Amino acid sequence: MRKSILVFIDWFDPGFKAGGPIRSAVNFVRHLQHHYDVYVFTSDRDLGSSAPYDGVKTDTWIFYDGPAKVLYCSPGNLHWKYIREVINDINPDHIYLNSLFSKFFTIYPLLISRSVGWKSHVVLAPRGMLRKSALQYKSLKKKLYLRVFKWLSLHRHISFQATDDTEFNDIKKEFGDTVRVTQIPNFPAYVQAYPGSLPKKPGELSIIFVGRLHPIKNLHFLLERLRGLKGRALLTIVGSEENKAYVGQCRSLSASLPGNVRVKFEGEKPNHELPVIIAAHHVFCLPTQGENFGHAIFEGLSAGRPVIISDQTPWRELVAVKAGWDVSLTDSIGFERALQDMLDMEQVQYDEWSGAAWKYAHQFSTASDALSQYTLLFQ
Known part of the structure; x- marks a missing residue:
């Protein structure tokens, strides 16, 4: 029984x-x-x-x-x-x-x-x-x-x-x-077949952030790191606006960014829509103050998208396998450098990192x- x-x-x-x-x-x-x-x-x-x-x-x-x-x-x-x-x-x-x-x-x-x-x-x-x-x-x-x-x-x-x-x-x-x-x-989650890479030009980058708009997810930290980027960047933000004061702070920050950086607040999306949304961007970013797993991070990797995250998650030593970066929140320069490295990537290098991110997720799932x-x- x-x-x-x-x-x-x-x-x-x-x-x-x-x-x-x-x-x-x-x-x-x-x-x-x-x-x-x-x-x-x-x-x-x-x-x-x-x-x-x-x-x-x-x-x-x-x-x-x-x-x-x-x-x-x-x-x-x-x-x-x-x-x-x-x-x-x-x-x-x-x-x-x-x-x-x-x-x-x-x-x-x-x-x-x-x-x-x-x-x-x-x-x-x-x-x-x-x-x-x-x-x-x-x-x-x-x-x-x-x-x-x-x-x-x-x-x-x-x-x-x-x-x-x-x-x-x-x-x-x-x-x-x-x-x-x-x-x-x-x-x-079960990892599907590799969805493929994206066209990638040096000097252009699309970034996806998925998470509650709450201080613990640290969106304001990411917005500040975009200020000094050299090149054109688009940040898409997906998540519930549960903390209205914090959302207002983040919207003000996004409005103050230079003209080479665009920010879109897309609101919350059902979980089944996230894989397609994530796969439409070059890199997944989440400078969270703490995750005990980080399902959205895993979805980013599963979509074949390198991730730039904090070191406050179980996903560590990502650079060594070319799946992304896990950076200390005390190292704002290191976070900015990771973003700039992604922005500067050309197609061949990006294809390699995209495939490595998916492989990392697939191996984790099967193991x-x-x-x-x-x-x-x-x-």
Whole structure:
């Protein structure tokens, strides 16, 4: 008899505004649904939306892309009693939480599991929320929450999943060396065939930025680095404008750039449209303050586009394989140099880097041992 996993996550496919966590959960479900009975409990609308998804049945289990089932919960049923009934009805072997601070999709499942004596094995994936760069926002509320979390000893009864060395160390630092932490990378998306290179003239460059317009994604840093470029550059920005003050700052910065640099704000786009959008640009840029995986970065590489990113992601030593650059955020000159190198590239060199970026993603995807590691976690 197959074991069951009940996944809790605030937003799930067809949502896309919450970014990477949704993609992590979708890849998780698609890889594990043929080995476990997988159930996903999520909300019936996207991040910040006041209306439910079109054409999606709510408050009932429906099949999702295979044998896995999803329950899109309406706001009226997001309460303790209903969530407890869902857990009791499924009676899962494992509960998998995809957030640290969510009221309905982490706190309630944890407290319900505690109230019944931890009948299910609970795994919590913090999704980068313990990074210093993430804890600096709404810091007082988060510190209080973590204090209560530890006072209730919740961390002593669950397992944590870290996706890289940084997250492993962050969990240990916050909850102590005795907590159970398993380090397993996120499932990568399937890498399609190489989409080909793009025409590339020296002195011309198209850049794509994909991410929430929030200080943690560091768009303002990228905009400042464009100021001194020698040549013509176009930056396309794709992402939800969740922080209005920050968006205003970035728009003002873009308006102050010299005439050889153009900036387009394209707003948010569904995940299924991103591969084509990314592939239409020469290079993917994301000077993020921290990613525990960076699905958009992986999509850039999968599209055969070199990336210029910060060193605060798992994607490192990229120059050595000609897949891009991972530059310290303290090295603004190094970031500008990487952009200028890309701008100056001619066709033959660009073709080489484009092919190398795709090869890097393809090799990562085929070499991933995530399935066997998750199988050990969910024994």
